[in-house]
Amino acid sequence: MSTLIRYLFEDFRNKEEARFLQRLLGMFLVYKCLYLLLNYSLLFSESSIIYQNDVHLSWWRQAVFVLFNSESTALAFIFLIIALFSAIAVVLTPRYSRLLFFILWFTINNINNKIFSTLSGGDHLLQHFLFFSIFLSGNFGENQFSEVSKVLHNTGLIALKIQLCFVYAFAGYTKLLDPDWMNGTAISDVFMINDFSLPAYYNIQPGLLTSFLNYTVIAYQLLFSVVVWIKPLKKWFLLIGVIQHLFIAFVLGLPSFGFIMIVAYAIFHKPNFKNYV
Amino acid sequence: MYLAAHFTAIFLYTLPTTSENKFKYLVFPYVYPYFHQDWRMFAPIPKQNFNVFVKCDNEEWEDLFYTINSVHQKNRLAGNEALLLALSNSLRYYASSVEEKTKTETDDQSNVNYVVLRKIITNYLIHKNGTAAKHVQIIIGIKDVERNIRHYHYYKLHN
Numbered sequence: 001m002s003t004l005i006r007y008l009f010e011d012f013r014n015k016e017e018a019r020f021l022q023r024l025l026g027m028f029l030v031y032k033c034l035y036l037l038l039n040y041s042l043l044f045s046e047s048s049i050i051y052q053n054d055v056h057l058s059w060w061r062q063a064v065f066v067l068f069n070s071e072s073t074a075l076a077f078i079f080l081i082i083a084l085f086s087a088i089a090v091v092l093t094p095r096y097s098r099l100l101f102f103i104l105w106f107t108i109n110n111i112n113n114k115i116f117s118t119l120s121g122g123d124h125l126l127q128h129f130l131f132f133s134i135f136l137s138g139n140f141g142e143n144q145f146s147e148v149s150k151v152l153h154n155t156g157l158i159a160l161k162i163q164l165c166f167v168y169a170f171a172g173y174t175k176l177l178d179p180d181w182m183n184g185t186a187i188s189d190v191f192m193i194n195d196f197s198l199p200a201y202y203n204i205q206p207g208l209l210t211s212f213l214n215y216t217v218i219a220y221q222l223l224f225s226v227v228v229w230i231k232p233l234k235k236w237f238l239l240i241g242v243i244q245h246l247f248i249a250f251v252l253g254l255p256s257f258g259f260i261m262i263v264a265y266a267i268f269h270k271p272n273f274k275n276y277v
Numbered sequence: 278m279y280l281a282a283h284f285t286a287i288f289l290y291t292l293p294t295t296s297e298n299k300f301k302y303l304v305f306p307y308v309y310p311y312f313h314q315d316w317r318m319f320a321p322i323p324k325q326n327f328n329v330f331v332k333c334d335n336e337e338w339e340d341l342f343y344t345i346n347s348v349h350q351k352n353r354l355a356g357n358e359a360l361l362l363a364l365s366n367s368l369r370y371y372a373s374s375v376e377e378k379t380k381t382e383t384d385d386q387s388n389v390n391y392v393v394l395r396k397i398i399t400n401y402l403i404h405k406n407g408t409a410a411k412h413v414q415i416i417i418g419i420k421d422v423e424r425n426i427r428h429y430h431y432y433k434l435h436n
Contacts (some may be wrong), residue, residue: 118359121395170316178320
């Protein structure tokens with residue numbers, strides 16, 4: 001118990017990783033907002049492809065359906081512009097990070113709910129990461145409120161780490177319940193599905209390589225929550241994850257999902273790019 | 278304490294069970310919509326391939342699904358992910374709501390999954406052609422890759 005109290009109160013933990021995550025999230029959101037602005041007419045106009053049906057929830061849940069329930073087509077543009085400038089500010093400055101992340105969490109939640117049928121798991125992870133990033137400090141300043149700020153920051157940090165571990169543990173566990181994953185044919189099965197593959201992979205038959213990849217994915221997901229806390233292994237383990245998510249982005253065709261998973265790794269490790277140069 | 282309660286609620290909400298998840302109803306007011314999540318990720322693996330053949334007025338038949346997917350396959354960063362996901366997600370819901378039988382279907386509101394799909398197709402055509410076509414015919418092709426069974430549904434749209 002005393003270790004936990006020390007962890008929460010003594011200092012701002014993982015400052016570099018936290019700031020690195022904030023900036024990567026900001027960059028990802030700049031990409032996402034520009035991408036949505038390019039598709040604005042298709043997704044938000046009167047002739048949008050998204051099915052619209054009013055959502056009526058209790059008042060305290062309505063906040064993230066403001067855009068969904070609005071008939072104004074301009075409101076989505078306002079939300080996107082606010083999100084875009086907030087994301088740019090997060091990248092450029094550590095100041096007001098809590099306020100900026102609150103604005104981002106609110107606007108992105110609304111935007112995502114508006115275009116619900118286009119979402120992947122990555123969009124949900126992004127929402128949770130934005131929420132817990134509200135707790136993170138940006139400039140780690142010492143003032144009369146710094147004790148509270150430290151507790152909030154360190155709590156947010158723990159939440160972000162648990163959230164990512166939870167994603168992997170859950171994904172790994174559900175694969176253990178699935179016969180295709182347990183038979184080792186899941187990867188070759190995915191390649192047969194045109195919208196999650198490339199033409200060159202359509203006819204790949206189940207074999208040694210696809211089975212190896214199949215069980216590697218399960219092992220990676222189940223081991224993530226353990227290995228990511230072992231310092232000597234962490235960096236290399238995350239590197240395997242980056243390769244895996246680039247594969248999901250470019251071969252399976254889910255770039256938003258692949259990128260946000262890579263961004264999420266920043267909470268565990270900030271690479272020292274100078275060493276690589 | 279809050280984090281422990283939060284992640285316990287998330288765990289109970291996402292718990293994969295074969296029977297009805299009673300815990301989900303218990304924590305639903307807290308989790309939904311702010312913390313809704315589901316991490317089954319490709320478990321189960323999708324089992325269907327699709328074609329969406331469309332004929333507007335006097336134009337030739339075109340497979341919209343093939344066209345959109347091909348563009349996305351050529352460049353994953355060209356901004357077609359959302360459109361393809363909307364189309365493929367709605368096709369999967371549609372496929373789960375219809376009979377595995379080739380037939381002519383009625384263009385009505387009785388199947389909400391068809392209504393969602395219809396909106397994507399017709400509004401995409403408006404964006405693509407710049408105007409709404411008077412006469413649109415749609416053939417939705419569904420192929421179960423595991424059982425190698427293929428069936429088609431034909432719709433004539435009333436605009």
